[in-house]
Every structure is written in C-alpha cells, then in structure tokens.
Amino acid sequence: MALDREEIMQIVSEIWEDLLDTDVEEDDDFFDLGGYSLLIVNVVTEARKRGLEMSANDIYTHKTPAALADALSAPAAGAPADGPADPDFSTVWETGLSPLRTEPSPTLVPLVAEGTGTPVFCFHWGTGNVRFLADLVDSFRGERPAYGLEMVGMWSRERPALSLVEMASRYLRDIRAVQPEGPYLFVGPCAGGRIAYEIARQLEESGEQVAVLAVVNTMPPGSTELDAAWGLRELYDFRLASLRERFEVPDLLTDQERLMRGMVDIAWLDENVDPADLHWRQAVWAAGIFAQEHYEPRPYGGEVTVFQLAEHADRPEADWGRVAATTETHTFESAGTLPLLRDAGFAQVLAKKLASYAG
Template sequence: MSNPDDIAARLCGIASGIIGTTLSPEDDFYDAGGTYLFAVKLVGEARKANLTGVTVELVQKHRTLAAVARHLAQPAEAGAGARPQTMQELWEGAGSTWQEPLAETVVPLIEGEGTPFFCAHWGTGNIEFLSRFAAAASFDRPLYGIRSGPIARRERPLLSVRERAARHLAEIRRIQPHGPYLLGGLCSGGLLALELADLLVADGERVAEVALINSVPATAPHSFDPGWGLDDLYRFRMAWMRRNFKITNPAQAAEIIMPQIREADWCDRSTPDTDWGWLQLAWAALALSQVHHQMRRYDGHAAVFQQPDPADDPRNSWAPWLGEYDEYHYATGDTYEVVQQESFWPDLRKALDAAMARESA
C-alpha cells in the first residue's frame, strides 16, 4: 500500500463526509463524532476507494486515522493467522438455490395429530431448537420448521422475503397439498409467514391462522442503512460479532464464538466451527431481505404473541397491516424467552384450535 500520509489523508476525506465535520489525521475518530455505524460506513467507503484492509476493529483499536494508516502501511506478517473469507469468496464458493436435488427447508420437528403447523425461522435462519420446547410442552399437532436455504446447505441466499416464501411454499404443498393452513413465524419469520399466506390465498387456498410470534412489521425502526448491500451487511455482522464477543484476533473468532452461539441456539447444535463465516453471510442476507421488504395488508385471521403495548412507535404496530387478530401477551420482548414461557404453548394451541373451529363452523 502507498505511504501512510497518503492513506491517512484519503481516510480523513472519507470520514469527514460521513461524520459531517472535518477530521485531521491525528483526531480521535470517536471524539470527533464517529460511532460504530459510522465506522462500518467508513470501512465500506474505503473499500470502494481501493483502500483495502480497513476494518472496524482497526478503527476501534487505533482511534486516529493516522494510526490506522500506519498500520495499513506495514508489510503483513508471515503466519499471522488465517484471515476471514470475504463475502465474494463465500458467494463464489456456494451453489445455486436451484441446484438439484433441492435442499430440504421444511423439516418435521414434532409428530402429532390434526392439521400441521408450519413455523418459519427467526433472524438466524435456524429452527431446529424449537422442537425441544414444543416437546417439553407436549405440543400435540404436527410441527414443521421452515429453515433458511443457506442454513440447510451452502447455497447462495435468495434476497427477498417473497422469493424465499415462494421457494418454501413448494415444499409445504408437498406435505399439505390444500388448506386450511396453519402458518407462523418467530421474530422476523413473521414476515415470511405473511408472505406464505398471501401466496396461498392468491392461489385460492384457505389460511386458517397466521401466528406472529414476537414479530414486528417491516416498518419498525432499525439501525441498518437501506443503501447497504450484502457485502456491507456481511462486514457489519462480522464486526458486530467480534466486538460483542470481545475478539482481538480474527483468526480465533470461530473457535471462541461458535460454542457460545450453538449454546444460545443461534445455529443448530451440529453446526461446525468452519461454518462461522458462512453463517454471517446467511444472516446478512436475511437482514437485507427484511430491510428492503415492503409490507402488504393481510386480511385473513392472525394471532399476535408479544409484550403488551409494544407500539409506543406506531411503526411497530400490526394494526395497519392485519384484519382481525387476537393478541397474547408476555412480560418479555425476547423471542427465545417467549417460546419458553409456560403459557406460550397453551396459548398457541388455543389460537390454532380456535382457527380450525372457525373453519369448521
């Protein structure tokens, strides 16, 4: 790379535009108004300007752009450890969604009697863990989990909620060719469940219930810039994970983080450490589809499972987007805690039974 003064001057020009104030090379990035998200933007803009090697961790560690530039100007140390794969490398190494045989994304979790309940994954794409809680609660309907394609195998992710729904729908209809259907979703999976319902209704099928489990509409506020692409979100995820798990050596990220996220059910217990980078890409793709999702009104019946009065901000409210719906309230706003609440599974059973009774009336 060129000399450190050149690098620092170019970084200052980029950072000044992001923060909205003029930075000099020796100014502390954060004292000058920089934030974590500004650092992520700086990394993205630096890469576009062919300033490779800039990371959020470097900015956090060195704080001044002169110090970052001096680090970048140093020759790389031999044997410094394996660098994380770039998004492009992961993407190019993955197969197509439509590569035969297609991955199985709708998987049986619990056996039972009656009309099955199809539940879509949360923001990390996995759903297998739900079987433990359903079994412990003696849930007695057949329960199928809908997992993300890139969680089922290393396939390139679909980048819209509608596309993802259409892909899963073909599998759902092989299991249950016709309605009435019982659908649901955990957290951001609620958006996927609503798209599945909309596709089924458009095809002339009956949807008895859509269960929105600690979900919010896509209009809810979030911290992502809608201008970010997949690579921006991938790098954001990598940086966020390292910061929150206090990783100082990126080469050790997988061995430190993976046991913890397996324990927290952010991925299936069988997921190997080598999938660390791939998971970040899969999660980034899910975030991208959610950030750009445009809500459409659903007039079928729904059930909402959430904290009471979550809609201090009207953008969090389901009222503009749903027709008739029942509400079930819990003291927690954490999805993982909701599905472990003693009252949740009886509430879900009550909602699904009532939905099927309406269909029979």
C-alpha cells in the same frame, strides 16, 4: 477533501451524543455509554451523511472517538494489515452454488412428525435455523404434528434467494407437499414472522385460508432496522464484527469451539455444524437480512396474532394494523425472542389460539 483527526473526532462525538443522548468525551467507550450493535448501523449511516466513511467493524475495533479518529485519519498507504483473519464476503460467497448447478435442498424439517390434526408450521428466524424449536413446540402444539422451515443454505452450499417473496414461494411449495390445502397454522419467530406473513398473503391471493398466523417478536414488514443502502458485503462484515464483540474473539477462527458452542447455546447455530461452514452460515445470514430489509409488503386481509415485547409496545412502527386487516396483540415482559418462546405464559396463549381451530 479528507477530514483531519479533529474533524473526525468532532463528527463521531456529535453523532454519539445525539443517538445516546449523553455528553461524550474523546476517550469514552461506545458500549460503556449504552451503545449496542443495531445502533452502530445508525452511527455508520449518519457518519456517511457527513462525509465520513466508516464501517461497523471500525466501531467494534476502535471504541472511542479518539481511537476512531486516529484510525480513520491514518494514511492507508503502507498501513499494516492487522485486521481480523476472517475471509471476506466475496471469498465465502464464491463457494456457494447457483440453483442452476445444484439440486434444490429441502427446507422442510419435521420437528415432531407424530400427531393428529392440521400440522403447525414454524419458520426460521434471522440466523436461518429452525431445529432448536423441536425442544419448544410441545409447549404449544397440542397433539398436532409440527414442521419447521429452515433457510436454503443451512446444510448445503446452495445460495439462498435474495428476495423474501421468492423465499416464501419456495417454502410454500414444500409446505404443500405435506398439506396440499388449507386452512394452515403458522408460527413465525422474529424474522420468521415476516416470512409467515408473506406466505399467508400468497395463500390468500390464491383463495386459500390461514387459520392462525402468529408472529413472535417480529416488527411488521415495511419497517427497517438496518441501512437499506447496505449490500451483502456490509451486512456480512457487520455480522462478523458483532460476533467478534459478543464472544470477545479477534476473529471467528480463534477459539472457534467456544464461539460455536456459545452460538448453539443461544440457538444461533444448530448442533453438529461443520466448523468449515461457520463463515458460510454468516453469509447466508446476510442474504436473509438483505431479503428482509428490501421486502415491500402488500396488505393481508386476514388476522395476525402478535406476540410482542413490552419495550416495543408503544412504538408506532410496531403496529401490525398497518399491513393486516385484523390483529390480536399479546404483550410480554421478556428479554428477547428466545426468552419469549420459552415463556410459559406465551406458550399457554399460543396453545389456546391453535386449539381454537378444530381441524
């Protein structure tokens, strides 16, 4: 039986009150109450548990309980199609190419090719790009060369793997083309920390050694921030909705130059990305997050050097000791991954850690 407007408003208000720990009136704005993008995932999950079908975009578009109730209780038949003009996930994904139909694209990018000693390998974060680190690696690499691993699909239409283990195996082959044997030096910011962890685990399994495995604002594998039941379409829709909200555009096609410049400024997008690839990049993001969220880790017998935000320090799910034999943890008061990467104190500690390996 379909829920009526009052029932929908009651469900939404109760969920918001529980998650935001505040009283909610029917005309209260979700974001004004302290809501944020990742919390929307919890709202959608809880609503579905109570029989209310909604999407992340519904909350971004209709920001109050009353507006949500009006939208979700309105008859679907004959409703005007006044939503965002962005192409749907299937349309974008179909422009991609199976690995059976295209040559594998390289994932290894020289960040600083010159140098001496064992190279430092840095891994892409959630948006799949890594080239922005070229401006940051000098603060910690010493005299070593530095390379980045970027996600498949960044500069081609090759579809990326939907498995983090498969993704890591692909990157490891490219790493070995530069450095056939260990010990290795890895730095993984944000989502890249889990990739670095899985590669280190695979190397350990084959008898190789990782001298430094540094993760930067990375939650340990096995913890999740999104709904595991979400598929690629829902992740893609969530991504587009969050971008529309952040950059205050009705869709990614409107004021696209400003939107893309804004994404470059916060390192979510590389310079010189073809505007025609903007939605494809978001589909690649969805694939990467899907792989992250469904990764089932195995234990690692080596050490993980953890650079964490102070706001996460007391969270039990942030404990890397659950998956690694040894951890060395450093805590910083930073506003996010990029500010942490730019923090002089962080760079000093990481540089010292990398320099401790004499190779």
